[in-house]
């Protein structure tokens with residue numbers, strides 16, 4: 001049975017959603033023009049004024065924002081409200097350079113928590129649930145976001161934060177946690193610890209909301225089986241608000257984007273051109289209701305596909321696929337976009353180690369793609385025919401995933417070159 | 433008495449075969465038979481050695497991927513048509529040979545054939561029924 005936090009919004013007609021988006025986008029562009037000089041300068045540079053933006057159909061006219069802009073404008077350059085009206089700062093765990101900081105008014109916090117509440121109710125959460133939040137609390141958005149959403153649903157909220165697995169398991173058993181929110185890798189760790197300690201009978205979990213890192217369908221099945229729960233995906237980024245930008249429903253076939261707050265576009269990462277729905281490309285978000293940090297056309301670098309098929313849960317929001325990779329890692333081979341993560345997924349499914357190397361070359365004006373894969377003791381046999389069969393099925397699986405032929409080269413273990421312990425995944429000889 | 437062949441994964445790289453044979457020779461392991469099956473990109477080295485357990489350990493320690501495969505060895509008199517007679521018996525009785533090769537030593541003046549078959553028990557029965565004996569480890573100098 002479907003479970004909504006804001007049914008009138010989550011199941012609104014596509015026309016209604018579009019009407020909200022048109023109206024809010026126009027107002028947001030005016031707000032940004034008037035209050036964010038950094039973005040206004042970008043608009044002026046492109047020759048666009050708020051008068052040019054009359055509906056979502058004009059969205060493509062606006063300039064993009066990237067993480068580089070956020071660093072350049074650090075810390076206050078992209079704010080849409082004075083500091084006196086802001087009530088919160090969150091920050092991303094950047095790997096290089098300056099951290100990205102995002103600001104929130106109380107209204108921004110409310111809409112973010114609403115999004116998380118929708119995610120919790122979509123996995124069956126009610127006020128009778130005990131919601132165990134094991135995301136980190138602090139600058140990281142995971143803990144605060146789900147914590148707020150859990151309050152809004154009325155769950156009994158356990159603000160566990162991350163770490164201290166003994167205490168996590170003790171509370172889980174003693175206080176009867178029914179919903180767990182954490183990273184998928186921590187969920188796997190918890191599942192193993194529960195197995196080791198023989199606590200499975202004392203665990204009352206029914207659902208988990210897992211995000212903030214990439215995970216595969218295999219991992220989902222593994223977690224579901226070990227914990228005896230349904231495992232759901234959640235997506236978000238601090239720049240846009242935090243977890244809950246999109247969330248999975250009982251259908252488990254992609255994440256519904258909260259389109260009353262965020263407009264999603266898919267673009268060609270090379271050209272910036274907007275692609276039709278259903279095509280694979282880089283995900284771009286425009287925040288149309290946020291006040292303090294109102295990013296427009298922010299490039300996420302996540303590659304995914306949007307689909308607007310009718311969902312069994314009754315929600316009408318567009319669904320995004322699990323990100324298939326980062327636009328930074330994308331290779332174009334024979335005109336087709338290839339992501340190392342896709343190759344990795346096929347290898348794992350076919351029982352090969354995820355230690356691989358992709359070699360792209362150009363022979364007689366035509367691109368070639370070769371995947372070097374390490375042989376494993378399990379896959380080895382004294383029978384050449386058997387190995388050839390396995391190789392053939394790997395080639396077929398790669399073709400099905402990528403849409404182009406990739407030659408497979410089986411190599412001895414530990415032969416794939418590593419630099420400083422990190423494997424070199426891609427060798428593109430075309431650029432040399 | 434089970435006789436195991438060592439099957440080693442070979443990638444298509446010059447010198448890998450020599451590395452393996454040197455490694456075994458340096459460690460005092462004697463080879464009795466060797467056979468290679470290959471495609472353009474990789475291959476399988478099949479070895480019979482005097483001390484299988486020792487060779488297995490050495491090869492594994494050096495990062496090779498290998499598997500042990502039970503094989504059947506039959507000695508045939510060193511005379512014309514002896515091998516073809518044996519193969520006819522196997523064919524007539526429906527023994528499915530996956531591959532075969534020969535020892536490079538000729539103990540007792542006989543030629544020895546190494547058989548890897550789909551059904552080892554069936555091969556055994558057919559040999560017994562036709563009064564053909566399987567070679568023992570001692571006979572061909574295996575430990």
Ligand SMILES: [Zn+2]
Pocket residue numbers: 249250251256311312313314315
């Ligand atoms: Zn749905």
